[in-house]
Amino acid sequence: MELSIIIVNWNGKKLMGQCIQSIKNSISSINYEIIVVDNGSSDGSVEYLEVNFKDVLIIKNDKNYGFAHANNQGMERAEGEYLLLLNSDTIVQKNAIEKCIGRIKRDSRIGVLGCRLLNQDGSLQPSCYNFNSLKNSILFKTRLINFIPKEERYKYEVRIKSFDYVSELEVNYVCGAFMMMPRSLVEKIGKLDESFFMYAEEADFCKRAKKCGYKILFYPEAEIIHLGGGSSKTINEITEKRRIVSRLKFIKKHNGNTYYSIYRVMSLADAMMKAIFSTACRRGVYKAKIKAICSMKYE
Numbered sequence: 001m002e003l004s005i006i007i008v009n010w011n012g013k014k015l016m017g018q019c020i021q022s023i024k025n026s027i028s029s030i031n032y033e034i035i036v037v038d039n040g041s042s043d044g045s046v047e048y049l050e051v052n053f054k055d056v057l058i059i060k061n062d063k064n065y066g067f068a069h070a071n072n073q074g075m076e077r078a079e080g081e082y083l084l085l086l087n088s089d090t091i092v093q094k095n096a097i098e099k100c101i102g103r104i105k106r107d108s109r110i111g112v113l114g115c116r117l118l119n120q121d122g123s124l125q126p127s128c129y130n131f132n133s134l135k136n137s138i139l140f141k142t143r144l145i146n147f148i149p150k151e152e153r154y155k156y157e158v159r160i161k162s163f164d165y166v167s168e169l170e171v172n173y174v175c176g177a178f179m180m181m182p183r184s185l186v187e188k189i190g191k192l193d194e195s196f197f198m199y200a201e202e203a204d205f206c207k208r209a210k211k212c213g214y215k216i217l218f219y220p221e222a223e224i225i226h227l228g229g230g231s232s233k234t235i236n237e238i239t240e241k242r243r244i245v246s247r248l249k250f251i252k253k254h255n256g257n258t259y260y261s262i263y264r265v266m267s268l269a270d271a272m273m274k275a276i277f278s279t280a281c282r283r284g285v286y287k288a289k290i291k292a293i294c295s296m297k298y299e
Helices: 013-026 045-052 067-077 096-105 134-141 150-155 183-189 201-211 233-255 257-277 280-295
Strands: 003-009 032-039 057-061 082-087 090-092 110-118 169-171 178-182 215-226
Touching: 003 013, 003 067, 003 096, 013 032, 013 045, 013 082, 013 090, 013 096, 032 045, 032 067, 045 057, 057 067, 067 082, 067 201, 082 090, 082 096, 082 183, 096 110, 096 178, 096 215, 110 201, 134 257, 178 183, 178 201, 183 201, 201 215, 201 233, 233 257, 233 280, 257 280
Parallel strands: 003 032, 003 082, 032 057, 110 215
Antiparallel strands: 082 178, 090 215, 110 178, 169 215
């Protein structure tokens, strides 16, 4: 088996079906399998798969165990020489996966490969990142970043937006919506860290890969459409809480307690200022962020 495509689903029947069909329409020349890990969906996702995609391997969970745990389950069952972690809210474009397989095979130093992500309207969706750091935070919060040449600013942005995304680029990490890797990497550094329920698991995985000498590569020749998540006020507050908790866990794991403590205080001060001066519709998000930061313990 050349490739195992792992998709985690939670109540996303329609999007998941669209994603799977796009894979089938895209691939023509490689031997692959699709594994769907269903995190306790209540929308009939499993039954839909069983009727419409009989060749898909389904792993059924009784509840939502999180993104990392579910992907790890898929990795354990996968038989492919290469693994692709693919979000269910994606639409794979023609030959995208085959192009990525071809590129990753040409360089054994590639640990994780990410492709070009597009929004539903065809516009670019920035998908490469730098790790959160005190230096980067200070540069942007004090606006010292304005003294750095524009063509160099992508090196300091957390989400890289100033890069043109038309050429290859080695980065710290790529968006978890599309992450291709050789099985040998997982065997060497381990699977995703399940202490991250959602968010930062891809950053952590890429960080560990880089520490072992692998490179993380953005590859623009392949494209997928990434539809993204919901945008209601409630979801935004929950999302912000999960995001900041995962970010702080990542900082603590890879930078130590002293660095974490300073970063935590800076993040708290920033969130408090924004909560005071933000509009009413955004205030709830910053309050959720403050609660999340305060919930983190010093250990």
